[in-house]
Amino acid sequence: xxxxxxxLGTQVNLLWVVLGAAMVIFMQAGFALVETxxxxxxxxxxxxxxNFAIFGLGFVGFFFIGFPLAFGGFSYSAFGLDQxxxxxxxxSGNWIFLFKGGWALSGDGITPALLGFFLYMVAFMDTVATxxxxxxxxxxxxxxxxxxxxFCGAIYYPLFAAWTWGGGWxxxxxxxxxxxxxxxxxxxxxxxxxxxxxAALAGAIVVGPRIGKFGADGKPRAIPGHHIxxxxxxxxxxxxxxxxxxxxxxxxxxxxxxxxxxxxxxxSGAFGAVAGMLWITRRTGKPDPGMMAxxxxxxxxxITAPCAFVAPWAAAxxxxxxxxxxxxxxxxxxxxxxxxxPVGAIAVHGMNGLFGVLAVGIFANGSYGAxxxxxxxxxxxxxxxxxxxxxxxxxxxxxxxxxxxxxxxxGFFKLQNKITKGGIRSAEEDEIQxxxxxxxxxxxxxxxxxxxx
Amino acid sequence: MKLITxxxxxxxxxxxxxxxxxxxxxxxxxxxxRGFGRQGGHSETYRGSEYAIDFVPKxxxxxxxxxxxxxxxxxxxxxxxxxxxxxxxxxxxxxxARLIRIRTGEEGNNAI
Numbered sequence: 001x002x003x004x005x006x007x008l009g010t011q012v013n014l015l016w017v018v019l020g021a022a023m024v025i026f027m028q029a030g031f032a033l034v035e036t037x038x039x040x041x042x043x044x045x046x047x048x049x050x051n052f053a054i055f056g057l058g059f060v061g062f063f064f065i066g067f068p069l070a071f072g073g074f075s076y077s078a079f080g081l082d083q084x085x086x087x088x089x090x091x092s093g094n095w096i097f098l099f100k101g102g103w104a105l106s107g108d109g110i111t112p113a114l115l116g117f118f119l120y121m122v123a124f125m126d127t128v129a130t131x132x133x134x135x136x137x138x139x140x141x142x143x144x145x146x147x148x149x150x151f152c153g154a155i156y157y158p159l160f161a162a163w164t165w166g167g168g169w170x171x172x173x174x175x176x177x178x179x180x181x182x183x184x185x186x187x188x189x190x191x192x193x194x195x196x197x198x199a200a201l202a203g204a205i206v207v208g209p210r211i212g213k214f215g216a217d218g219k220p221r222a223i224p225g226h227h228i229x230x231x232x233x234x235x236x237x238x239x240x241x242x243x244x245x246x247x248x249x250x251x252x253x254x255x256x257x258x259x260x261x262x263x264x265x266x267x268s269g270a271f272g273a274v275a276g277m278l279w280i281t282r283r284t285g286k287p288d289p290g291m292m293a294x295x296x297x298x299x300x301x302x303i304t305a306p307c308a309f310v311a312p313w314a315a316a317x318x319x320x321x322x323x324x325x326x327x328x329x330x331x332x333x334x335x336x337x338x339x340x341x342p343v344g345a346i347a348v349h350g351m352n353g354l355f356g357v358l359a360v361g362i363f364a365n366g367s368y369g370a371x372x373x374x375x376x377x378x379x380x381x382x383x384x385x386x387x388x389x390x391x392x393x394x395x396x397x398x399x400x401x402x403x404x405x406x407x408x409x410x411g412f413f414k415l416q417n418k419i420t421k422g423g424i425r426s427a428e429e430d431e432i433q434x435x436x437x438x439x440x441x442x443x444x445x446x447x448x449x450x451x452x453x
Numbered sequence: 454m455k456l457i458t459x460x461x462x463x464x465x466x467x468x469x470x471x472x473x474x475x476x477x478x479x480x481x482x483x484x485x486x487r488g489f490g491r492q493g494g495h496s497e498t499y500r501g502s503e504y505a506i507d508f509v510p511k512x513x514x515x516x517x518x519x520x521x522x523x524x525x526x527x528x529x530x531x532x533x534x535x536x537x538x539x540x541x542x543x544x545x546x547x548x549x550a551r552l553i554r555i556r557t558g559e560e561g562n563n564a565i
Contacts, residue, residue: 222504284498
């Protein structure tokens, strides 16, 4: 029998999960503002509408099949989810690839704890789904975009989530391969951000650069965003939501590590913002607001996996490295890969998702994470503690995203581009006019005289 | 009657307006315009990429004056809009064939 104190603890923990879910859902507002602000006024209604619609589109896919595929085998008694709702669909033992159970949140075993957990995980899925709307903004045909939303929620996101958080094969590499505590990703630098970032990369490759992004000589041209204050407000909303993203990933308010997580998150974001400001000033002479915002977001993405396992000094170091990485990756993506990513999604989410995954294996100090993934680990330890096994698990996880998940995203966009009449890209004349009228039927700013100079 | 048209730097608008009012000019029309002259715009960087601002924001002022006032108005504009730096703008004077005040139908100098 549980004591009344234990029962109260479980109830408070579930409240923490649902509160965290609401904060992560609010991050959709942050993404909407950042991406719309960094795009041009003539596409503003289209860009903000993709960010709006993705919440529901991904949700629908996740509701019917995504959630069972990823989390049918998940349980966590701290907030009252004592029993998984289902079991393995594909694979068994330490080698599970997909789960089942709770399709469309129906059948036996639908408890408040399960529903609270669903709400939290659907919010993470929607974060993945909305990342490509940034890299493909201003030229992604609406009808093609909607299919991505459902695909992401139903299949794309659940794959890697099942292999890691759901309890699948990558979580068990501590047992099958002797790698640390298995793949460790506290709140999703890899599961969410890198998975979303490689989809953003795949989408940018298939859809191609915006008209006018590259000159005849192949040099990238700047296409300034139309509303910098909007983008900066969005960045702060994302920072706020990130406390739900990371801190509530303890799944328990009775696990006071949530305070460490929240503070490490803030430290990395703050140091990332400062490092981003200094680095872009050094590179181009002025503290470009877009790059300052990317610097903070890069710090937040990179700390997402290691936030529970590292000391505050390490969070600061991670934030600084992340911001420099983000800015240099923006340059690399534009100048070397010749790809067009209007908001820096590939640099912020892809590259720093990768860095965050690896940072666990470097900076984890062993003070937290005993028994992670069901291992006999006394705490997650990186190479600063002399343990290289954890880094091995992290490298394997990151390699799987690059070599398995990225090709799935690339294949999806390429196939869709082939079978869709006219491809997944908007018509050239619509793109030049601005997608607002041709695709949405309404201008974001109808009362401003539209200057074409 | 002459039409005096001038292109000036936007931040000089208040100085020029005040100077012209002190010089007795009773009305003017102002518009925001963009353009370039001999310098040909300038460049900025955004997210690490340079971009050219081909058309620099300017203000255009139009004033109709009596022939006798042309020289003093032109001088007033030149003095008040001058910063000595590149991009200060231009002034040109054109003939006005006919001028009518809409409300009363007055014509010529009476309509100024």
